[in-house]
Amino acid sequence: MIKISNVRKEFQEIEAIENVSIHVNKGSIYGLLGSNGAGKTTLLKMIAGIYEQSEGSILIDGRVVYENPSLKQEIIIIQDTPFFIPQYTLKQMGKVYRSFYPNWSEERFKQLAADFNLDVTKKIHKFSKGIQRQAAFILALSAQPSVLILDEPMDGLDPVMRKKVKSLIFEDVADREMSVLISSHNLKEVEDICDHVGILHKGKMILERDLDDLKSDTHKIQLAFKGEIPQQLISSLDIVHQEKRGSIFICIVKGLEEELLTKIQAYHPVILDILPLTLEEIFLYEMEDAGYAVQNILD
Amino acid sequence: MPYKTSLINKELQKLIFRSVGWISILQFAGLFFALPLQLMAFTEEERQYLFIDNLFSFQQGVQIVFTMGIPVLMAIFLFRFLQVRQYSDYVHGLPITRKALFHQYTITGILYLILPLVFITLILLAMYEPFQLEELFSLNDVGSWILIMLLFHILFFLMGVFIGTISGISAVQGALTYIGLLLPLGMLMLITTNLSYFLTGFSADYILDTKLERFSPLVLFAQISYIEVDSLELILYSSTAVCLYILALFSYVKRPIEAVSHALVYPFLKPVFKYGVTFCMMLLGGLYCGEIQQMTSWIVAGYVIGAIIGYVIAEMVLQKSWRITFQVKGFLIFAIVMVGAAVLFKLDLTQFEKRIPAYDDIQGVHLSESYYYYQDSLENEMPVFLKEADNIEAVRELHENIIKNRDYTGVGHEPTVYMTYLLKNGEKVVRSYQVDLNQYETYIKKIEESQEYKTNTNSIFQADPENVSELIIDANGTLPKRTSITDNNEIQEAMRALKEDIQSASYENMTSSKEPIAFIELRIKDSDNSIYMEWKTYDQHFKNWIQDHDLLEQSRITAEDIQYAYILKKEMIPEELWLGYTYSDIFKEMAKHENALKLTDKQDIDFLLNNASYSPQNEYVICYVYAEGKYDVKELAGKDAPASIVRHFEHN
Numbered sequence: 016m017i018k019i020s021n022v023r024k025e026f027q028e029i030e031a032i033e034n035v036s037i038h039v040n041k042g043s044i045y046g047l048l049g050s051n052g053a054g055k056t057t058l059l060k061m062i063a064g065i066y067e068q069s070e071g072s073i074l075i076d077g078r079v080v081y082e083n084p085s086l087k088q089e090i091i092i093i094q095d096t097p098f099f100i101p102q103y104t105l106k107q108m109g110k111v112y113r114s115f116y117p118n119w120s121e122e123r124f125k126q127l128a129a130d131f132n133l134d135v136t137k138k139i140h141k142f143s144k145g146i147q148r149q150a151a152f153i154l155a156l157s158a159q160p161s162v163l164i165l166d167e168p169m170d171g172l173d174p175v176m177r178k179k180v181k182s183l184i185f186e187d188v189a190d191r192e193m194s195v196l197i198s199s200h201n202l203k204e205v206e207d208i209c210d211h212v213g214i215l216h217k218g219k220m221i222l223e224r225d226l227d228d229l230k231s232d233t234h235k236i237q238l239a240f241k242g243e244i245p246q247q248l249i250s251s252l253d254i255v256h257q258e259k260r261g262s263i264f265i266c267i268v269k270g271l272e273e274e275l276l277t278k279i280q281a282y283h284p285v286i287l288d289i290l291p292l293t294l295e296e297i298f299l300y301e302m303e304d305a306g307y308a309v310q311n312i313l314d
Numbered sequence: 315m316p317y318k319t320s321l322i323n324k325e326l327q328k329l330i331f332r333s334v335g336w337i338s339i340l341q342f343a344g345l346f347f348a349l350p351l352q353l354m355a356f357t358e359e360e361r362q363y364l365f366i367d368n369l370f371s372f373q374q375g376v377q378i379v380f381t382m383g384i385p386v387l388m389a390i391f392l393f394r395f396l397q398v399r400q401y402s403d404y405v406h407g408l409p410i411t412r413k414a415l416f417h418q419y420t421i422t423g424i425l426y427l428i429l430p431l432v433f434i435t436l437i438l439l440a441m442y443e444p445f446q447l448e449e450l451f452s453l454n455d456v457g458s459w460i461l462i463m464l465l466f467h468i469l470f471f472l473m474g475v476f477i478g479t480i481s482g483i484s485a486v487q488g489a490l491t492y493i494g495l496l497l498p499l500g501m502l503m504l505i506t507t508n509l510s511y512f513l514t515g516f517s518a519d520y521i522l523d524t525k526l527e528r529f530s531p532l533v534l535f536a537q538i539s540y541i542e543v544d545s546l547e548l549i550l551y552s553s554t555a556v557c558l559y560i561l562a563l564f565s566y567v568k569r570p571i572e573a574v575s576h577a578l579v580y581p582f583l584k585p586v587f588k589y590g591v592t593f594c595m596m597l598l599g600g601l602y603c604g605e606i607q608q609m610t611s612w613i614v615a616g617y618v619i620g621a622i623i624g625y626v627i628a629e630m631v632l633q634k635s636w637r638i639t640f641q642v643k644g645f646l647i648f649a650i651v652m653v654g655a656a657v658l659f660k661l662d663l664t665q666f667e668k669r670i671p672a673y674d675d676i677q678g679v680h681l682s683e684s685y686y687y688y689q690d691s692l693e694n695e696m697p698v699f700l701k702e703a704d705n706i707e708a709v710r711e712l713h714e715n716i717i718k719n720r721d722y723t724g725v726g727h728e729p730t731v732y733m734t735y736l737l738k739n740g741e742k743v744v745r746s747y748q749v750d751l752n753q754y755e756t757y758i759k760k761i762e763e764s765q766e767y768k769t770n771t772n773s774i775f776q777a778d779p780e781n782v783s784e785l786i787i788d789a790n791g792t793l794p795k796r797t798s799i800t801d802n803n804e805i806q807e808a809m810r811a812l813k814e815d816i817q818s819a820s821y822e823n824m825t826s827s828k829e830p831i832a833f834i835e836l837r838i839k840d841s842d843n844s845i846y847m848e849w850k851t852y853d854q855h856f857k858n859w860i861q862d863h864d865l866l867e868q869s870r871i872t873a874e875d876i877q878y879a880y881i882l883k884k885e886m887i888p889e890e891l892w893l894g895y896t897y898s899d900i901f902k903e904m905a906k907h908e909n910a911l912k913l914t915d916k917q918d919i920d921f922l923l924n925n926a927s928y929s930p931q932n933e934y935v936i937c938y939v940y941a942e943g944k945y946d947v948k949e950l951a952g953k954d955a956p957a958s959i960v961r962h963f964e965h966n
Contacts, residue, residue, distance in 0.1 A: 026572050027581070057572075065406045066572050087409035098400040100329060114325040115408050 016041040016194050017062065017162065022071035024061060030054040032061070033218040034071070039211065042192035044184070046209035048202055054218040055198040056095060059166050062196065063092035075162060088116055092164040097151035099139040105150050106135040109157065116158035124157035127183075144171045152180055156187060163187070165197045169204050181208050206294045214298070222301060226294065233297050234272060238264045238279065239286035248282050256300040267292070267300050322418065323410070330422050334391050337384060342430035344380040348373035350437045353445060366450055369459035370539035378536055385427055385467045386491050389474025390484050392423045397484045399574045406571050416566045420475055420559065427467045435460045462543055466535050469555045470495065476562035479569055480583060482576040486631065492532065499530035504597035510746075511604055511613055512659045514667050514722065517732065517746035519685035577631050588628040592648055595624025621648065670713050671735045671743050677701065679709040680734040681761055685746065688734060697770045699736050705761055709733055712757035716747050759821040768816050773845045775813065777836060779806040784837040787849065787860075790830050791871040791938070792897070792946045808859055809836070815853035823852045829926040829948060831857075831870045851924050871923060871938075871946075873916040880904040880937040881911045881922075881950070883963055887935060897945040901937050911962045918958075925954045934959065 017039040024032040032054045039045045049055050060066045062073055064080035064087050073079070078086050099108055105128065113119040128135050131149045133142075139150055148171050155163060163184070169177050185208065187193040199205045206212075206226070214222040233255070238244070239262050249257075252275070257266040263286070268275060272289065279287055352372050356364070370377055395401040405415070438456055441447060474491040481487045503522060510518040527533045528547050531554075565580075573579035578587055599620015603612040625645050629638045662668070678699025680688055691698045700706065713733060731751070735743040751758065761767050769775040785805045789795035799805055812834070830848035837844050849856055849870075860866050867874075882904050904910045913919060922936055926948035933952035937945055950959075 026570060027576070060403060060407075060572075063407050065403050067570075082411050084409040084411055084414075087407070090407075090409075092407050094400060094403060096400060098404040100401075100404075102332070111325045111329070114323055115410065 016043075016076060017045075017196070018072075018074045018077075019058075019062065020072050020074075022058070022061065022068045022073060024054075024057055024066065024069050026069075030057045031218045032058055032068075035215070035218075035220045036071075037213060037220070037223070039194055039196060041194055042188055043211060044188060044195040044197065044209045046202075046205040046212040047196060047198040047215060048200070048205075048212060049198070049215035050200050053215045055215055056166055058215065059092065059164050059196060059198055062162075063087075063090055063164050065092070089118070089161040090164065091116070091155040091158050091160040091162075093148075093151045093155055093166065093168060095166040095170070097147050099147070099150070101140065102138060104136050104138050105133060105153070108139065108150075108154055109135070112154050112158050116160070118159040120157055120159055123159070124153065127153040127156060131179075145173065145176065148172055149176065149180075152183065156183060159187070159191065159193075161191070161193055163193055163195045165195065167198055167200070169199065169201075177204075184208065202295050202298065212294075214302070222298070229297055230292075230294070231272070233267060233269055233292060234275060235265065235267050235290040235292040235296070236275070236279070237286060237288040237290055238266070238284050240264075240282065240284055245282050248279065251278065256303070265290075267296075326410075326418055327422065330392065330419065330426075333394065334388055334423065334426060337388050337391060338426040338430050341380060341384045341427070342433060344376055344384075345430060345434045346437070348376040348380070349434055350441060353438075353441065353447065353450070361449065364450060367540060368455050369451060370462075374539045378538065381463065381466055381535060382470065382532065385469075385471035386474040386488060388423050388427055389471050389478055389491065390488055392419055393475060393478040393487075394484060396478055396569075397482055397487065397574060402571055402574045412567050412569075413563065416563050420472075420562070423471060423475070424468055427471055428464060431460060431463050431467065461548075462538065465548065465551055465555070466531065466538075469531055469551050469558070472555050472558035472562065476558045476565065479562050479565040480578060480580055482574045482579045483634075486577045495532040496530050499526060499533055501594070502526070502529055504594060504601060507601050507604075508597045511600065511608075512656070513662070514720075515717075515745040515747055516666070517685055517744045519732075519746070520734075520744045575634075577634065584632055588625070588632060588644070589648055591628035591631075592621050592624040592645075593652075595627070596621035596652070599623070617652075621645075621652070668717065669743065670710055670717070671737055673706060673710065675737050675739070676706050676710075676735050677738050678736040679706050680732075680736075681709050681712070681758075682732050684730055684732050688732060691771075694773070696773065696776060699734075700761070700764070700766050700770060702764065702766045705764055705766055708757050708760045709735075712754055712761075713745070715754060715757070716749055719749075719753070721750070721753070722748055755821075762824060763821050765817060768819075772816050772847070774809060774816070774836065774847060777809075777838065777845055779809050781839045782809065782836045783839040784835075785809075786835040786837070787865075787869045788833045788835070789870045790832050791875075792944065793871060793875055793940055795868055795871065797865050797869045804863070805836075808856065811855040811859040812847070812849075812853070814855040815850070818855075819850075819852065823850065827927045827929045827951075829928060831923075873919040873923065875940055876919050876923075876938045877941065878912055878914040878939050879919055879922060880939075881913065881959060881962075882907055882909060882935050882937075884933055884935050884949070897937070897947050898943065900935070900947050901939070901945045904935070904937050909963070911959065918956075921956060922948075922950065925950060927951050927954065 017037070019035060019037040022032055022035050030052055035054075035058060037045070037047075047055050047058065057066065061068050062075075062080065064083065067081050073081070075086060075090070080086055080090065100111065103111075109119075109121075109124050113121070131153060133146065133150060133153065139147060142150065148168070152168075168180070172180060184193075184195055188195060197205050197209065202212075210226055212222075212224055212226055213220055244264050252266070253269040255267045255269060257264065259265075276287070276289075349369065349372055365371075395405045406412070435456060438447070439453075442453070442456075470491075473494055474487065477491045477494055478487045481490055503526075506516075506518040506521040510516045527537060527541065528550070531551055534541065534543070534547070570579055578584055596617050597620070599616040599618075600613050601616070602620070603616025606612065622645070625648070626638070626640065629641065630636050678701045680691075680698050680700070682688055688698060690696075700709070712731070716731065730746050730748045731754070732746045733744075737743065780802070782802075782805050783800065785799040785808055787797040787799075799808060828851050830850050831853075832849040834847045834849055835844050836847075857866075860869055866872070880901070886907060886909060887900070887903060913922070919938075922938075926936060928949060929951060931951070932949040934950040934955060936948045936950055938948070939945055952960075
């Protein structure tokens, strides 16, 4: 669906992008992670056809986005600080969207405005920041885009609203196979909705994973043996990270759960537990592996 | 998904109206006040005294300010979305091409500028008969008014739009728009004036001709009520407007959207801007110091200071802060290039300074004190060039000697030598030098005493005596003495006498500062034109003719008119008396002065009448007393004073 190949962007003081490739499938949600200044916003604005890349290609359904209005009719971006035309009410903004996006649903717009309990005749800039963000969601979702790009979308929303917004996004993904790109500097914020995650650091993509695979593929195991840990076992496992706490050996291992268990049980461990593993831990260990200190990359 | 290909997006139109509609209304209000309302307000009596060239004469200040301000304001507010990051990102995320956006915004902007002008024109047309406006101006005037207004509005607006596409800050957009409108003229003036410091003999005045304002539409429009815009300018500006539209479109399509809030969005423009500003300010500094004190040290100091100021200002604009570090390296490179260029100029590779056209190539020569004499002769359709071999040789010799002596006075407003060679191939070689004319008197005398020079420079030789309807002689003095001759035979005789006097005049006489006896006006038949000249003390033929016709008494002041005269040394009178005091004040001052010499002898007075002169170097002041309360004040040079006067003041 969205295919980004070897994209590079450089311009004076904006965050630069170096040789980034991403693939987002139709109907999936892609989380773009990275600290401030990593280049997330620049990349998203290129995907939305606002900036032009210096090199590489950005294709959506095989078509170039930049200066392509018929394609851009299906793409909506909500900027990190949502923008509304000065002095406009939500109703007037709705008219602007309706004139540009042919999929616009007036019905949905009214429904959403009612759901969020927003006064459509009040000037948007008089709303609080959180409400403005809701207004941006209402407009974006009413336009029913096939690609929705969200730059730090959860900032300024309270937990109830976050949940509401997330469920709305899920709904559209499920009903209309909408593809979503979400950027965030906080993994926890997006891990429950993304099915793919990429980590951008200083303009480079340092990690890209399918979250379902990742979770079923990586395990935290707690082991203890009578006597020493059999070296044979250790060398046969794909260990990402290991530590010893007294006689207890804790390791993070890649592989299918079933296979791992059979392998270990062959050495008759005294203790064998599979512990819950958060996504953050996986990244922490993976990136350590790749030679990055995670504190610098995600905050 | 089908892409709706409507050229005009209704919501975008609403948006444009909401953001710039007020500018149209403001413009309409301003022009309504300046024209229709003003016209309604005139009373019958006021109308009698109105002097109208065109429609710009009404409230021209308002019209000029609005025409210069509104279109630029329109460009700034219309393209405000380009200069605010979020707004710019938002608009460029919408499914519409930049081309479509540009056309829609720019054409709508032009429409909003045109509409008020059209409404005002319609109102004027509706008022035309009921208010009897035909007494004030014709319908043609209305036509040319709307045409010029449309052209300049659109031109200023498109300049603002173009600058908007290359700039990322609204304030910079506004400032650069006006600079852009002034730049061609400003650069021309700066470069030519500065060249005259570098190239001895270079005549800046010749380049900076009177039609200069056409190089800046802004300057031209400031003078719109009394300058005629010719069709060449109309074509020039219309095509400039078209070019600006295309350039702006091109620049907008290529604009890096991410460069919002940079003074200039295209990186390659930054050094152009930086060194451009430095260069202009350098020339301006040189010009400023050069006009104050025309000394090389001052001019060089002007260049250095100007360049530094320009460099710092440019850096401040680009870095958007006044707290900048001075980048020595860039400035040094600039300085080295400039010194190199200066050296190249001084080497005079084109031999500009040494060139004197060969005799065989010359068709004619012109010699005068400044370009303005040359220009005057051209305008009055007088012959400009001397073609006699002797004169051509004399001008060449003068030129050779000036170059050889290299002794230029170079002080601001001293008289200069201005010469133009007309070559046989039609080219002109123009030079002007600031020199001490006394040094070159032999050459100048030779030329100015030649009959050709005299015929060329005195209008009387160009006038057909048959065409002179009246010859008027006004005595030089405060007594109302005037002679009018209307008989054509007498006029012809008098003119012949005047011509003979000119032909026999010596250089010394021509250049003396003796007061003329009377002023002569030759009125040309069926026209408002006249030829003005003076009856000089040495004009013997004319004097004889006057005497023969018994007109002397009524044509000049004579000793008989004067009861007595006071004479005093100039320095004995407080200086401020010369400034703005009446003759009777001066008389009172002199009458009570103990050293004043009172002359009553008619012969003495006659001598004074024939020898008074005007010059700041004069030593004596004369006050004639015609009668109680009727005075006249003249001066006398020390060298012309008779011994009796000199003696009187020696003793006191």
